[in-house]
Amino acid sequence: MNSWTVSFVVWGALLLLLAASTATAVLVAGPMAHAFSLACALAMAALIVTWFMGLRTADGLLRVFALAAVFWLALLIALTLADFLTR
Amino acid sequence: MSTATPEAWPREHYLNAGWSIRSWLLTTDHKRIGWLYTVSITAFFFLGGFAALLIRLELMTPPGDLMSAEFYNEMFSIHGIVMVWFFLIPSIPNTLGNFLLPLMLGARDLAFPRLNLLSWYIYTVGGLFTIAAVILGGVDTGWTFYTPYSSMFSNSAVMAAVAGVFIVGFSSIATGINFIVTTHKMRAPGLTWFRLPLFVWANYATSLIFVLATPVLGITLVLIALERALGIGIFDPALGGDPLLFQHLFWFYSHPAVYIMILPAFGVVSEIITCFARKRIFGYTGMVVAIMAITLFGFVVWGHHMFVSGQSIYAGILFSFFTMLVAVPSAIKTFNWTATLYKGRISFTAPMIYGLSFLGLFTIGGLTGVILAALAVDIHVHDTYFVVAHFHYIMVGGAVTAYLGGLHFWWPKLTGRMYSEIWARIAALALFIGFNLTFFPQFLLGYAGMPRRYHAYPEDFQILHAMSSLGAGVLAIGYLLPLVYLGWSMLRGPHAGSNPWDARGLEWRTSSPPPKHNFLETPRVDEPAYHYE
Amino acid sequence: MSDAEPAEQFDDLDQQKHANLMGMWLFLATELLLFGGLFASFGVFRIMHPETFGEAASHLSVSLGVANTVILFTSGLTTKLADEAVEAGRRGLGLALLLGTIALGLAFLVIKGFEWHHEYEIGLMPVLGLPFEYPGADPRNARLFFNFYYAMTGLHAAHMLIGLGLLSIIALLLYRWRDPPKIARQVRISGLYWAFVDVIWVFVFTFLYLLRSG
Numbered sequence: 001m002n003s004w005t006v007s008f009v010v011w012g013a014l015l016l017l018l019a020a021s022t023a024t025a026v027l028v029a030g031p032m033a034h035a036f037s038l039a040c041a042l043a044m045a046a047l048i049v050t051w052f053m054g055l056r057t058a059d060g061l062l063r064v065f066a067l068a069a070v071f072w073l074a075l076l077i078a079l080t081l082a083d084f085l086t087r
Numbered sequence: 088m089s090t091a092t093p094e095a096w097p098r099e100h101y102l103n104a105g106w107s108i109r110s111w112l113l114t115t116d117h118k119r120i121g122w123l124y125t126v127s128i129t130a131f132f133f134l135g136g137f138a139a140l141l142i143r144l145e146l147m148t149p150p151g152d153l154m155s156a157e158f159y160n161e162m163f164s165i166h167g168i169v170m171v172w173f174f175l176i177p178s179i180p181n182t183l184g185n186f187l188l189p190l191m192l193g194a195r196d197l198a199f200p201r202l203n204l205l206s207w208y209i210y211t212v213g214g215l216f217t218i219a220a221v222i223l224g225g226v227d228t229g230w231t232f233y234t235p236y237s238s239m240f241s242n243s244a245v246m247a248a249v250a251g252v253f254i255v256g257f258s259s260i261a262t263g264i265n266f267i268v269t270t271h272k273m274r275a276p277g278l279t280w281f282r283l284p285l286f287v288w289a290n291y292a293t294s295l296i297f298v299l300a301t302p303v304l305g306i307t308l309v310l311i312a313l314e315r316a317l318g319i320g321i322f323d324p325a326l327g328g329d330p331l332l333f334q335h336l337f338w339f340y341s342h343p344a345v346y347i348m349i350l351p352a353f354g355v356v357s358e359i360i361t362c363f364a365r366k367r368i369f370g371y372t373g374m375v376v377a378i379m380a381i382t383l384f385g386f387v388v389w390g391h392h393m394f395v396s397g398q399s400i401y402a403g404i405l406f407s408f409f410t411m412l413v414a415v416p417s418a419i420k421t422f423n424w425t426a427t428l429y430k431g432r433i434s435f436t437a438p439m440i441y442g443l444s445f446l447g448l449f450t451i452g453g454l455t456g457v458i459l460a461a462l463a464v465d466i467h468v469h470d471t472y473f474v475v476a477h478f479h480y481i482m483v484g485g486a487v488t489a490y491l492g493g494l495h496f497w498w499p500k501l502t503g504r505m506y507s508e509i510w511a512r513i514a515a516l517a518l519f520i521g522f523n524l525t526f527f528p529q530f531l532l533g534y535a536g537m538p539r540r541y542h543a544y545p546e547d548f549q550i551l552h553a554m555s556s557l558g559a560g561v562l563a564i565g566y567l568l569p570l571v572y573l574g575w576s577m578l579r580g581p582h583a584g585s586n587p588w589d590a591r592g593l594e595w596r597t598s599s600p601p602p603k604h605n606f607l608e609t610p611r612v613d614e615p616a617y618h619y620e
Numbered sequence: 621m622s623d624a625e626p627a628e629q630f631d632d633l634d635q636q637k638h639a640n641l642m643g644m645w646l647f648l649a650t651e652l653l654l655f656g657g658l659f660a661s662f663g664v665f666r667i668m669h670p671e672t673f674g675e676a677a678s679h680l681s682v683s684l685g686v687a688n689t690v691i692l693f694t695s696g697l698t699t700k701l702a703d704e705a706v707e708a709g710r711r712g713l714g715l716a717l718l719l720g721t722i723a724l725g726l727a728f729l730v731i732k733g734f735e736w737h738h739e740y741e742i743g744l745m746p747v748l749g750l751p752f753e754y755p756g757a758d759p760r761n762a763r764l765f766f767n768f769y770y771a772m773t774g775l776h777a778a779h780m781l782i783g784l785g786l787l788s789i790i791a792l793l794l795y796r797w798r799d800p801p802k803i804a805r806q807v808r809i810s811g812l813y814w815a816f817v818d819v820i821w822v823f824v825f826t827f828l829y830l831l832r833s834g
Binding site for chain 3: 194195196197198199200202260263264265267268271272273298299300301302303305306307309310313317318319320321326327328329332336339604
């Protein structure tokens with residue numbers, strides 16, 4: 001599959017995920033729907049980052065940096081919630 | 088210490104590459120940008136120092152007689168804002184780091200020289216906003232901008248000060264990106280990661296903090312501005328928001344910011360001690376691991392600033408535990424420096440006196456930090472002068488002393504000239520004595536119950552306060568003297584030669600001052616760092 | 621291709637290219653943490669007021685949100701294709717695709733502006749002391765939801781504007797076509813920024829529009 005075709009396939013996959021996520025949110029709602037929508041968001045972000053931003057073929061180091069940024073954001077969220085959830 | 092054969096001045100070097108103002112203000116040479124930063128941060132240091140002097144003058148006597156409470160608030164606020172963001176954060180990385188990082192890596196410049204120049208202009212614009220805040224009547228929130236005071240109640244120039252700090256953050260980010268990329272991509276042949284000088288490791292770790300922490304401060308300040316300007320009340324309890332959330336976001340940056348100040352100081356002191364003990368640093372790998380461990384742990388301890396704020400007790404326990412943990416790598420470093428001195432051939436040159444002062448002052452600052460990390464004890468000394476003394480021992484006794492030590496150590500490389508050794512030793516001793524006289528009494532004051540940020544106090548505290556103010560005078564001499572003899576050296580000092588300390592490291596292998604692109608040919612490295620003995 | 625020289629601090633073009641890419645990714649890491657502060661704050665209140673925030677979310681227009689997401693995904697596609705076209709030396713195609721990206725970005729902002737205006741008209745814009753006429757339960761905390769809505773979409777829109785400015789400059793350079801390898805690097809770097817703004821939007825959209833209660 002050449003690169004142009006892959007780009008279109010990725011674009012199609014993004015639209016499908018968006019449709020699935022939105023339909024679930026509107027029709028089902030509730031905690032399970034929220035979990036599904038968030039999972040879809042992660043999947044969409046992963047598709048954009050790996051293909052449109054080329055992380056799939058980038059230096060290993062860039063992948064480490066990308067993961068480090070996510071990890072540090074997780075630290076911020078987790079430790080802030082550690083306060084608010086245990087008050 | 089002096090080179091055996093007198094060395095001729097290099098014919099072409101970065102200082103005589105151009106004399107016009109334009110050749111300085113539009114330079115992309117990392118060494119010249121290092122000088123631009125040195126001049127700017129020195130100006131801000133004396134601005135912040137002047138505010139400190141007024142504070143100490145007010146505290147000579149128990150009643151608030153010299154200035155009003157409001158003016159006093161503005162003085163300690165501007166002292167904190169200027170010293171933290173316009174002096175300490177950029178101090179070592181942007182001056183010595185800027186100058187030395189490419190030299191130590193054997194590179195011709197940083198990876199992004201124009202970004203480097205841009206970072207200085209951003210810093211300058213941020214500085215102008217801060218000065219504007221002072222002229223517009225000052226800001227009285229303290230350097231921490233705590234909500235809801237900063238967002239709802241303060242009528243002072245909060246917006247200008249917040250804008251200044253927000254803007255200067257981008258100069259940190261630019262520097263961080265530049266250093267990280269340069270360290271990864273531009274090391275000389277043979278210069279593997281575990282042959283890097285600890286100064287490079289320290290600046291690399293600092294840059295990681297610049298990149299990962301500064302943006303969170305940025306968004307926090309934006310939210311304050313949005314609250315003041317638009318009424319978006321994310322921190323406003325009346326609108327369902329939470330002021331404590333501000334503290335979480337603020338300290339997610341501002342605690343690691345302490346490591347931004349102290350890690351480069353670790354780097355400087357490692358270089359000085361190993362050189363003047365004529366010994367390879369003890370436990371190099373352990374030192375590297377400790378630097379990286381501090382970088383990581385530094386991000387998970389911020390809640391210790393909030394022990395009495397109403398934060399959940401369970402979060403407090405967690406943060407207290409992590410804070411104790413960060414003491415471990417710090418202690419490893421202190422032990423390793425001490426072990427490096429053991430059986431070394433020590434010479435007490437001026438840089439070494441600064442280095443040894445650092446060791447003592449940082450140890451006191453670090454140990455009192457462990458005391459403060461204990462939840463129960465902290466309730467007693469929270470927001471007292473005990474805390475003030477603790478963080479000044481780290482940031483001033485530690486970081487500023489190391490900055491001056493580094494400035495003296497690499498001065499011959501920066502300028503190609505030597506300074507008066509005897510005056511330098513006097514200044515270093517004045518700093519050590521003045522510093523302890525200023526801040527040690529503050530531990531006692533705090534323990535006895537003197538709260539911070541008050542312009543008046545009961546008469547019982549006067550002796551200790553007077554000692555502290557007197558010490559500040561001695562300390563001021565320690566800071567002013569270098570201006571004189573270093574200024575003289577810049578014009579008249581004798582030529583230093585390329586390696587006056589007989590030190591190891593790539594920066595000593597090129598002429599003093601170095602040529603525009605640092606090395607006439609790219610150096611090769613075939614030995615570990617600090618190959619003394 | 622001309623035999624282009626690297627900048628003076630680099631040994632070769634390959635080193636320069638990798639350094640540039642790494643610099644951009646590091647910058648994007650800072651952008652993630654910038655938005656991250658907002659996301660963390662939103663998370664705290666989303667967990668504290670699940671019903672109110674869930675209900676408030678259903679007052680936003682999902683159809684406009686979906687339309688904007690589709691537009692951004694498409695602009696991500698055109699950016700990626702423009703990057704490959706420029707890399708292959710196809711200037712005209714690259715320029716057309718890049719202009720397409722800019723047009724899509726403008727369309728996004730127009731729709732967003734329309735959406736904001738609509739919310740202003742029905743009294744759901746509680747900033748600058750404007751009245752807040754929220755029809756559901758617990759208006760006090762719903763107001764907080766809308767505060768987040770404007771902060772997050774506003775910051776995102778500001779990044780879109782910066783991105784559009786950047787892409788316009790790149791389009792001009794592409795039109796002139798002076799130094800093709802350098803332009804290819806610039807298209808890659810600015811494309812990274814644009815795609816990243818897409819990623820942020822995916823989360824802004826999901827957090828605000830999709831976490832609804834019944």
